[in-house]
Amino acid sequence: MSRKRFDNFNCSIAKSLNQVGDWWTLLIVREAFFGVSSFSGFQKNLGIAKNILTDRLDKLVADEVFEKDICADDSRRYEYALTDKGRALFPVLVALMQWGDKWSGGEPPVNLRDKKTGKKIQKLKVMSKDGAPLKMDDVTVSPGSGADMSIHTRLKPK
């Protein structure tokens, strides 16, 4: 499957899925959030084949989600750290986790807590400018500054 299959979509969701839409990718990001930084750590925790992990990590480094450096403790090894772009995936992880907690059956396997207070974090909410929670039906779409003709045509008021 081509990795850039969605490049012709004028859509930020598609662009994001190009970079993190692979089955393993967000789980690798999750592991990094859990503090894993070594190839062997990702491999052990995810039970992923080495060649697939190599491929996914190379792609994540190329997409600047991770940076790869020689390990400070052992110059024969590499370590992988999330970049600012990678850390910015946090709301995506939290949104997927909270959806799974609610809709996949069973109780939450983990809780996310504010380090300072130990209290559980809030449920993510899409909010209006003035802080009112918005559901899907409360939101509409308009062409953005990067819209192409297809978006303008599609979103033209009828």
Place this chain on the structure above:
Amino acid sequence: MSRKRFDNFNCSIAKSLNQVGDWWTLLIVREAFFGVSSFSGFQKNLGIAKNILTDRLDKLVADEVFEKDICADDSRRYEYALTDKGRALFPVLVALMQWGDKWSGGEPPVNLRDKKTGKKIQKLKVMSKDGAPLKMDDVTVSPGSGADMSIHTRLKPK
């Protein structure tokens, strides 16, 4: 690729990816958010092969993300509507869209607006109980009520 490959992970992110981790799935949900409800509508807007679309829609119906009903206007056709579980994916879509807007280069193709006011929605923020914004580094993980032994072992204080 088995569709249930992540079922053995005690993790809500993995469970979510089992249901929406396919490259096409979230784009189909996006189309539904844009108002598309027919097979031909999804097909035209996504340029997806019919057999793949059939497969993905069947799976989404089986996972109760969509419900499939005979079309009110034409009893020879079906229409697909998001369920409550499907609509609850909205924060996932918004998180992916906002990440793509910021980190994929270029200007935003679309803006999401509050239907009532026409104003752009806020950027999604992970927040503490008392409303403070939290970044990835501000958050820690503890075993939840659904944690198995592997989670307890892994998250045991060192």
